Amino acid sequence: MSKLDPILTRLDPEAGILIGGQWRRGSRSFDVDNPADKTILARVADGDKTQALAAVSAAVAAAAGWRDTSPRSRSEILYRTFEAMRRDADEFVALICAENGKSEADARAEVGYAAEFFRWFAEEAVRTGGQYGEAPAGGVRTVVTHRPVGVAALITPWNFPAAMATRKLAPALAAGCTVVLKPAAETPLTALAVARALEAAGLPDGVVNVVPTTDPAEVVTTWMESPQVRKVSFTGSTGVGRHLLRQASERIVNASMELGGNAPFVVAADADLEAAVDGAMIAKFRGGGQACTAANRIYVHDSRAFDFTAMLAARVRALRVGPGTDARSEIGPLISSRAVENVQGLVDDALSRGARIAAVAEIPDNLSGYFYAPTVLGDVAPDAAAVQNEIFAPVAPVVTWNDESELLDMVNGPEMGLAAYIYSRDLKWAMQIGERVDAGMVALNRGLVSDPSAPFGGLKQSGLGREGAREGLAEYQETQYLSIDWSPVERAVST
CATH class of the missing domain: 3.40.309.10 (Aldehyde Dehydrogenase; Chain A, domain 2)
Incomplete structure (x- = not known):
């Protein structure tokens, strides 16, 4: 028995579709290979349009409750997930080494980086911000607030199977959004482990829903066409990003794109x-x-x-x-x-x-x-x-x-x-x-540029929006202001 076997047994990837707190099997499944020796690591439930729609419905059902959950409570769930990822780092490292092929040192560095997003946004979740001020013309007070954008579709690549999931999940959850997540078919196991860590940390059912698939076009198009999905965050190729932006334009969906680099x-x-x-x-x-x-x-x-x-x-x-x-x-x-x-x-x-x-x-x-x-x-x-x-x-x-x-x-x-x-x-x-x-x-004068506390993102064809830092939280929020009449109050004069 390899050290990966008990991890996979607990993960149960053949029931790897998470919808409304329930882990489900699909009508089909697909193999995940080890790129180092081409052996089959596991079979994973293969989601389709039916599961994609059910995931959105579950996210919608959970949206009001999660939005109204106090920032402190959301923060504590994120922090417990951070602690779980650090505690179970060896298991996450084993999964990344097996399905992605990274060296142990690189995988361990990724797990540490990935976990930090939960700690950073646990801290940011309680810093809700806002503004209060007087309108220049007088007679009006303005209150500016931020609220969650709504159900968010998150689409992650294979090259950082832990960090790309947490870099999107953590700010979305901190902001009060519910999500549907599609991990890359090459490396879905790590994303399933992240979802189980969130579940064990007390995340309510339906707040995070996961649909692995070998037909990303069907699943993602289903989400992009759903009137209930109000946000898409994608990391991947510029070509796919352009296609998603065209789809987003049809319904004016809030979009964040982290695309190619050079x-x-x-x-x-x-x-x-x-x-x-x-x-x-x-x-x-x-x-x-x-x-x-x-x-x-x-x-x-x-x-x-x-x-x-x-x-x-x-x-x-x-x-x-x-x-x-x-x-x-x-x-x-x-x-x-x-x-x-x-x-x-x-x-x-x-x-x-x-x-x-x-x-x-x-x-x-x-x-x-x-x-x-x-x-x-x-x-x-x-x-x-x-x-x-x-x-x-x-x-x-x-x-x-x-x-x-x-x-x-x-x-x-x-x-x-x-x-x-x-x-x-x-x-x-x-x-x-x-x-x-x-x-x-x-x-x-340094060879690393990424940090959870810094706004990650590019210019030109490398994408739109930022991940990490305060900017990463703002990607999952909408701004609203209340304009309050502040004209002088006429008071009756008593005699």
């Missing part, structure tokens, strides 16, 4: 190269490069390019590639065979344009999963496909620069604008460049 990683002439390489290893290779915030294209000043590339290459050659279930592994598999084919096409294009392979990590011969060797490419053309498109794999293309205006043209050229990284000893220069970069998030 993050530049800039190394200045005065940068601390050891720190820059450390940052690049995190920004590029965390999660095997399968993150929307991953450093996709590395721009190094030509006076430092040789040394930087050599240092990065040495680090990449030493990476241990293997299944996430092996604690020694640092880089796990990609999510699918299609992902392997896509990245190979990008590398082939770069090589055909004059790039060279500066380093390749070794993949053990006994591995049978969807592995791609971590690779460093030197002398990459600025217009190579690997530079202009999101790689989503452990491949680091290095481009050189020597002119600041040229650098900014290259950095801001692609249509995406999610994250960026800048390394320089001159903090003023780095901040000035950062303000000119078309990205919603810029990390200066």
Whole structure:
């Protein structure tokens, strides 16, 4: 018996459709594979339109009660869920390593990050805010309040199966919304575990409803066409995001979109190269490069390019590639065979344009999963496909620069604008460049940019809205004001 077996027994994924507090089986089910060895981990209930409609009905039935639950009570449920995720971190790590393929270190970091959203929004839930003031013309007082937007449809990707669920669930619940959640078919098990943690923390029935499915178009379209769904929050590809926005426009549904990324990683002439390489290893290779915030294209000043590339290459050659279930592994598999084919096409294009392979990590011969060797490419053309498109794999293309205006043209050229990284000893220069970069998030001299207390989101084609921070809560609220007559009161004069 593997350590995953008792976890899956408790999870019971074949009854993995959660509607109105009841875990249900579907009329069909689907396999969840381990991308490291292609073995079947579990069979999961496969939801359809019927379950999608029932989930909305359950969310509607629970909406008034949850909206009227005190902020303190909502906060305490979220905090108990945070504590549960920390207590059961080993189980969450095991699920992520198995269904997503992440290394144990990356999975553990994700679980900690994911749990923090419940703690952050437990604290924010009681800070309801509001305004009171006098109208400029006098005679009127204005009271501004915030209320939950309503039933929210949450659609999450496979690359962060815990964090992408909690980053949406926590603010929605803190704001007083009820939700319907569709996790990615590649990684539904972790989302089911999050839902069970919320359930055990005392979340009322129907507040969170979960519909795993292999037909996302049917389930999500059902939600988008429902007049009772007032909010959609999606993380995924820009193409799917555009489609959802078109659907949202039909009924004027409040929409938040966290879409594709193509993050530049800039190394200045005065940068601390050891720190820059450390940052690049995190920004590029965390999660095997399968993150929307991953450093996709590395721009190094030509006076430092040789040394930087050599240092990065040495680090990449030493990476241990293997299944996430092996604690020694640092880089796990990609999510699918299609992902392997896509990245190979990008590398082939770069090589055909004059790039060279500066380093390749070794993949053990006994591995049978969807592995791609971590690779460093030197002398990459600025217009190579690997530079202009999101790689989503452990491949680091290095481009050189020597002119600041040229650098900014290259950095801001692609249509995406999610994250960026800048390394320089001159903090003023780095901040000035950062303000000119078309990205919603810029990390200066660090390889991580995400934090539950900071507003996560992008510019241009990288999405709409923000997750995390106070802005993340506001995404699930609507503003209302009360205009109160404040004209002088005429009083009778007694004699």
